Amino acid sequence: MCQVIFVADIRKPLPKATPETQEFWDGVKQGKFILQRCNDPKCAKVYFPPRPFCPVCASRSVSSFAGSGRGKLASYVINHRPAPGFDAPYGICIVDLDEGPRLMTSIVGVPQTPEALVLDMAVELAPTVASDEISLPTFRPVGA
Amino acid sequence: MKRKSVAIVGASETTELGVIPHLSQMGLHADAALNAMADCGLSPKDIDGVATAGQSPTEIAWYLGITPTYVDGTSVGGCSFMLHVRHAAAAINEGLCNTVLITHGESGRSGIGRGGFGGGPSTLGGQFEAPYGIFGAPNTFTIPVLRYMKQYGVTEEQLAMVAVVQREWAGRNPRAAMRDPITVDDVLSSRLIAWPFHLLECCLVSDGGGALILTSAERAKDFPTKPVYILGTGESVETPMVSQMEDLTSSRAFKVSGKKAFDEAGISHKDVDHLMIYDAFAHLPLYGLEDLGFVGRGEAPAFIAEGNTRMGGKLPLNTNGGGLSYAHSGMYGMFALQESVRQMRGTAPAQVAGAKIAVSHGVGGMFGAAGTIIMSNEAP
Numbered sequence: 001m002c003q004v005i006f007v008a009d010i011r012k013p014l015p016k017a018t019p020e021t022q023e024f025w026d027g028v029k030q031g032k033f034i035l036q037r038c039n040d041p042k043c044a045k046v047y048f049p050p051r052p053f054c055p056v057c058a059s060r061s062v063s064s065f066a067g068s069g070r071g072k073l074a075s076y077v078i079n080h081r082p083a084p085g086f087d088a089p090y091g092i093c094i095v096d097l098d099e100g101p102r103l104m105t106s107i108v109g110v111p112q113t114p115e116a117l118v119l120d121m122a123v124e125l126a127p128t129v130a131s132d133e134i135s136l137p138t139f140r141p142v143g144a
Numbered sequence: 145m146k147r148k149s150v151a152i153v154g155a156s157e158t159t160e161l162g163v164i165p166h167l168s169q170m171g172l173h174a175d176a177a178l179n180a181m182a183d184c185g186l187s188p189k190d191i192d193g194v195a196t197a198g199q200s201p202t203e204i205a206w207y208l209g210i211t212p213t214y215v216d217g218t219s220v221g222g223c224s225f226m227l228h229v230r231h232a233a234a235a236i237n238e239g240l241c242n243t244v245l246i247t248h249g250e251s252g253r254s255g256i257g258r259g260g261f262g263g264g265p266s267t268l269g270g271q272f273e274a275p276y277g278i279f280g281a282p283n284t285f286t287i288p289v290l291r292y293m294k295q296y297g298v299t300e301e302q303l304a305m306v307a308v309v310q311r312e313w314a315g316r317n318p319r320a321a322m323r324d325p326i327t328v329d330d331v332l333s334s335r336l337i338a339w340p341f342h343l344l345e346c347c348l349v350s351d352g353g354g355a356l357i358l359t360s361a362e363r364a365k366d367f368p369t370k371p372v373y374i375l376g377t378g379e380s381v382e383t384p385m386v387s388q389m390e391d392l393t394s395s396r397a398f399k400v401s402g403k404k405a406f407d408e409a410g411i412s413h414k415d416v417d418h419l420m421i422y423d424a425f426a427h428l429p430l431y432g433l434e435d436l437g438f439v440g441r442g443e444a445p446a447f448i449a450e451g452n453t454r455m456g457g458k459l460p461l462n463t464n465g466g467g468l469s470y471a472h473s474g475m476y477g478m479f480a481l482q483e484s485v486r487q488m489r490g491t492a493p494a495q496v497a498g499a500k501i502a503v504s505h506g507v508g509g510m511f512g513a514a515g516t517i518i519m520s521n522e523a524p
């Protein structure tokens with residue numbers, strides 16, 4: 001799902017993984033969106049960002065799995081006051097994954113305009129290589 | 145505080161102690177919290193109060209899946225947790241909450257995931273929001289509104305009306321920074337900050353401050369000022385990251401805080417004569433009117449556009465001009481409270497005649513936290 005690799009500007013702020021999130025960041029590097037699920041069948045909550053317990057029932061018995069990497073564009077702004085390393089205008093987006101969790105991200109490979117960023121459009125994982133350690137879980141429209 | 149009225153029922157340290165390189169600082173808080181809950185047979189759904197220092201209580205509550213009605217972020221150094229116990233006892237006696245969780249976690253040796261309030265690339269925000277170019281409140285707090293606008297068919301013109309009506313109020317306030325009348329066209333032709341938000345839909349950046357002094361209702365009668373009584377209070381937090389809101393069209397913290405305050409005050413919405421809703425950006429009065437229950441879901445834009453919150457309307461809102469037109473120092477909540485007090489004392493420049501009950505609702509972070517204070521000028 002990630003034939004196209006978008007390379008980030010090195011001035012941008014980079015995430016630093018913690019022991020609880022390392023598996024997630026390793027997954028993005030391999031083109032996967034790792035999610036977690038509660039092992040209690042009565043709960044079975046799928047959640048994000050990663051943590052070693054269920055945020056609904058507090059069970060410490062949870063599993064990681066590779067999600068579909070697909071979702072829908074839930075909301076965004078088109079920012080005109082750029083953060084260091086960014087060229088305005090650019091979208092700051094929220095994607096709702098098909099499995100339920102939502103995340104902040106960028107939609108890459110399309111113009112950063114209201115016409116191109118259509119709410120509820122289907123998107124898929126298209127990681128952006130940011131450093132040797134970190135690829136960001138960015139998305140692109142399905143079929144783009 | 146009545147003697148022996150509150151007890152410690154659960155207590156535990158982290159599973160390991162000394163060198164713990166496989167957990168972040170947040171992970172240490174959570175590990176200790178899970179152990180303490182296991183110690184006394186509770187789960188996060190049993191907890192309705194959260195206290196911590198050196199870490200945002202918003203982070204703790206969200207990370208553990210707690211919906212609190214009592215939040216204490218008192219942070220005064222190593223003795224903070226003694227203070228948390230004291231506040232918790234008072235809170236429980238007062239009925240603000242039933243069960244308070246106080247957490248401590250510090251990766252003092254390994255230094256993993258330290259950073260507390262929003263700093264550092266290994267914090268939750270540093271990992272899961274900062275990489276996408278968020279840069280202060282104007283392009284972060286505003287992200288949910290497109291979903292709200294699509295869900296309820298709200299136009300950019302209706303969003304702009306929030307700023308237009310508040311400017312009308314500001315025109316009546318000599319201390320307001322921006323007093324000249326504006327039109328919807330003025331708002332929509334002002335500079336784009338983070339589409340769909342224009343400059344005139346974003347708060348001012350001001351110097352300023354305020355202070356309040358409270359005392360018992362009994363003593364209050366002896367002061368020269370007209371007493372303003374606290375009728376009801378509420379608070380809550382939801383998430384340190386706007387991208388993790390449960391519902392992008394509604395603030396859980398607003399709803400929990402508002403309901404708590406109204407229940408405590410024992411009033412209904414029609415009893416409210418004056419309303420302040422912290423308006424860092426033009427969408428906040430919309431979310432506030434709906435989440436506090438003054439109007440139904442999706443009804444706030446039309447409610448404002450039809451003039452209900454302007455001078456002479458049935459629910460005067462942000463009568464100082466708000467953060468959009470009066471002043472915004474960074475933590476504007478104090479200014480909202482000051483205007484509520486002026487209205488209850490009958491001394492506001494844009495006084496609402498005969499107002500007896502005022503609601504002052506504030507936000508913290510980017511829909512992260514909320515606090516609601518209901519006041520009355522009628523003696524108990």
Ligand SMILES: [Zn+2]
Pocket residue numbers: 038039040043044045054055056057058059
């Ligand atoms: Zn669970």
